[in-house]
Every structure is written in structure tokens, then in C-alpha cells.
Amino acid sequence: MKYRVFDTEEQAIAAEAQVTLDSGCPKVGVNAKTGKPEPDKQVTERWAIPQQIVDGRWVFPSPDDVGVEADDAWWPQEEMI
Amino acid sequence: MLGLGLGLNKLRISSVAWNPAQLGASLALWLDAEDTASITLNGSTVSQWSDKSGNGRNVSQAMAANQPTYTASGLNGKPVLTFDGGDWFSNLSLSLPQFSVSLVETATQNTALIYYPVGFGTGGISVGGTNFGQKFAINGTTSLQSTENSVLNAPTIVFGGSNNLGRQIAVNGNSPATDVTTQSITQITIGQRSDGFWQFFGTIAEVVLTNNLLSTTDRQKLEGYLAWKWGMEANLPVSHPYKTTPPTV
Numbered sequence: 550m551k552y553r554v555f556d557t558e559e560q561a562i563a564a565e566a567q568v569t570l571d572s573g574c575p576k577v578g579v580n581a582k583t584g585k586p587e588p589d590k591q592v593t594e595r596w597a598i599p600q601q602i603v604d605g606r607w608v609f610p611s612p613d614d615v616g617v618e619a620d621d622a623w624w625p626q627e628e629m630i
Numbered sequence: 631m632l633g634l635g636l637g638l639n640k641l642r643i644s645s646v647a648w649n650p651a652q653l654g655a656s657l658a659l660w661l662d663a664e665d666t667a668s669i670t671l672n673g674s675t676v677s678q679w680s681d682k683s684g685n686g687r688n689v690s691q692a693m694a695a696n697q698p699t700y701t702a703s704g705l706n707g708k709p710v711l712t713f714d715g716g717d718w719f720s721n722l723s724l725s726l727p728q729f730s731v732s733l734v735e736t737a738t739q740n741t742a743l744i745y746y747p748v749g750f751g752t753g754g755i756s757v758g759g760t761n762f763g764q765k766f767a768i769n770g771t772t773s774l775q776s777t778e779n780s781v782l783n784a785p786t787i788v789f790g791g792s793n794n795l796g797r798q799i800a801v802n803g804n805s806p807a808t809d810v811t812t813q814s815i816t817q818i819t820i821g822q823r824s825d826g827f828w829q830f831f832g833t834i835a836e837v838v839l840t841n842n843l844l845s846t847t848d849r850q851k852l853e854g855y856l857a858w859k860w861g862m863e864a865n866l867p868v869s870h871p872y873k874t875t876p877p878t879v
Contacts, residue, residue, distance in 0.1 A: 551717045572694055576676040578670035580708075581700065590670045590688075591678035597695035598798060610695040610716045619715070624827055 550614035552608040561599035561607035568612050569595040648851050648877035650683075650838045656848075657683045659818065659839035660727065664708045664859070669700065676700050676711055679719060679820070683839075689820050698821065701833065705736070705785055706861030707789040710833040715739065718829055720822030724750075730791030730798075731755055732838045732852050739831035740764075740782045746829045748837060749823035751816035754842050755790045755799075756823075757830070768792070768799045770792075770813040776801045785835075787856050787865065793843035801824075803853040803866040811838035834858055851877040 555561040576593040577586045597609040601622040650660050660682040662668060670678035670690075679691040685727035690699045698717040704710030733755065735747045742761040746754040753769035756762075757780045762866040765775040768790035778801040780786070789806065790799040800806035820837060822829040837861075838852060854872025857863045866873045 578852040582666035591690045593693040593694050594670040596764050597693050
């Protein structure tokens with residue numbers, strides 16, 4: 550998965566808001582069996598929540614192929630004890 | 631004649647297929663991708679996976695970017711949910727001092743790292759990459775690893791749990807690895823660890839959570855049910871009681 554990367558939280562929030570708008574959120578879920586909308590169940594509210602990575606920048610998953618692949622060094626390291 | 635009739639009735643009853651509902655009050659959460667009525671779609675992604683246990687513990691994801699993809703013929707011609715390393719369902723608060731988690735998963739990416747198809751509070755059931763010996767593990771303050779390795783793109787039945795005597799983790803119906811560490815659940819997350827890290831790369835077909843560590847008999851029934859349902863009975867060891875036939879009630 551590719552991510553869009555920003556220097557500041559404000560930049561990331563603004564960009565994510567535009568993606569949310571473009572993707573048509575909020576969307577009402579559709580039952581996989583009946584194909585009918587289920588407004589009483591899940592509503593997809595937005596595209597993503599920007600997340601701060603280890604180096605201080607802000608990222609969110611790209612809706613398309615524009616962006617960069619996540620680097621494992623972005624996230625805190627996991628240790629198995 | 632009467633005796634023969636009773637005998638036939640018994641035979642008919644015993645042929646009813648076993649499923650997780652037979653676990654009764656032990657069943658805490660049951661997510662089944664084959665049951666399309668339990669899946670709510672947002673286009674091609676899944677916004678809610680509804681609980682079949684009767685406890686109403688539906689798991690959901692309101693963010694489109696973080697919803698797993700619905701794959702209609704993912705395993706044995708049945709649907710699965712595909713997690714791309716950035717997908718998960720939001721945490722459920724659930725406090726269980728003893729528990730077991732059984733799942734059918736297929737890891738589709740192997741890196742140096744560790745990934746969590748199921749998280750619970752601190753830790754979860756993990757699939758380890760090269761830095762973690764390719765093992766499955768039940769992780770908390772410490773980790774208990776499986777004997778068997780994780781194999782890339784190979785559907786696998788994973789069982790992990792704990793009671794007041796210790797923990798177990800078993801893979802594909804083999805004898806579980808055990809230790810004497812106890813562990814509890816405070817929340818449950820599908821697709822990542824509950825603190826938001828180490829998202830899973832792969833597919834999940836079914837998840838069954840119980841509020842106790844299953845007995846060997848019930849664990850094997852659940853393994854047999856999952857294996858036969860998802861076309862994985864060949865994975866079971868020869869000594870498994872449901873190697874040649876699925877469990878019945």
C-alpha cells in the first residue's frame with residue numbers, strides 16, 4: 550500500500566479531507582447477500598485518519614497509486630520477548 | 631421393529647454437522663466470511679463484519695482506507711476478507727480473564743516483521759517474519775511461539791488461548807505448544823494489534839473467540855469444523871480425530 554506523506558499535520562488533514570470528499574463519504578453500507586443498503590449498520594465516514602510517523606511527518610494511505618510505499622522504519626519497532 | 635426405528639433416529643441425529651454454536655455459553659464472538667449476510671460492504675471493501683455468536687459484538691471500520699477487501703472466492707470457493715497491511719476493524723472492549731481464539735488465516739507477505747491478524751489489549755495472535763523465526767505466537771508481556779512455521783500463502787488454522795494454568799498455541803490441529811504464563815483479554819481487534827500497530831498482510835476466513843480455554847475435545851472439534859469447511863482437512867495430522875470425517879453433534 551502506498552501512502553501520501555506530509556511535513557505537517559495540517560497539510561495531511563487538508564489533503565485527507567479532499568480525498569474523503571472525492572470518495573463520496575459518508576457512504577451507507579450494503580448487505581453482501583441482499584445487495585440492499587443497511588443504513589442502520591455501518592456508515593463509512595471518511596477516507597482515513599492521518600497518522601504521525603517516527604520521523605515526525607504525517608501520512609495516510611493513498612486512495613490510488615500516487616505516493617510512496619511505507620517504510621518499516623516509519624513505525625515503532627516490535628520486539629518479541 | 632421399534633428397536634430398529636430408534637436406531638435409525640439415533641443415526642440421523644448423529645449426522646448433524648457440528649459448528650461453533652455448539653460451544654454454547656462459551657462462545658464469545660464468531661465471525662464467518664462464508665455467511666454473506668454477516669458482511670456489510672462499502673463498494674468492494676467491508677465496513678462491518680457481524681458477530682454470529684448472539685452477543686452482538688460486531689466489528690466495524692468507518693474509514694474507507696482501512697477497510698479490508700471482500701474477496702468472493704478466496705478459499706475453497708468461499709469468501710474471505712483481505713487485509714493489505716493497512717486494514718483493521720476497530721477495537722471491541724471485552725474483558726476475558728480466560729479465552730481462546732481460533733482463526734483461519736493466510737499470510738500473503740513475508741518481511742522481517744511480525745503481524746497480528748487478531749490483537750487483544752497487549753499482544754495478540756501474531757504471524758512472525760524472518761526476525762521472529764517464521765513462527766505463530768500468542769503475545770502478551772512474553773510470547774509463546776508455535777512449533778510450526780508460518781508458510782507464505784498457505785491457509786492455516788491457528789488456535790491460541792490461556793486459562794489460569796497457562797497458555798497454548800496450536801497450528802493446523804497439531805499438539806499445542808504450552809507454557810505456564812497466564813494471559814487475559816481486555817479488548818479484541820481484527821487485523822492489527824490493539825494499540826494500532828503491526829497490521830496484518832493476508833486473508834481471514836473465520837474467527838471464533840471463546841470465554842475459556844477450550845478443552846482438547848472442543849478444540850479438536852473446532853479445528854475439524856474449520857478444516858472441513860475451508861477445504862483444509864489435508865492439513866490436519868493423521869492422528870487428529872477429525873482427519874477423515876468432519877465433527878458431528
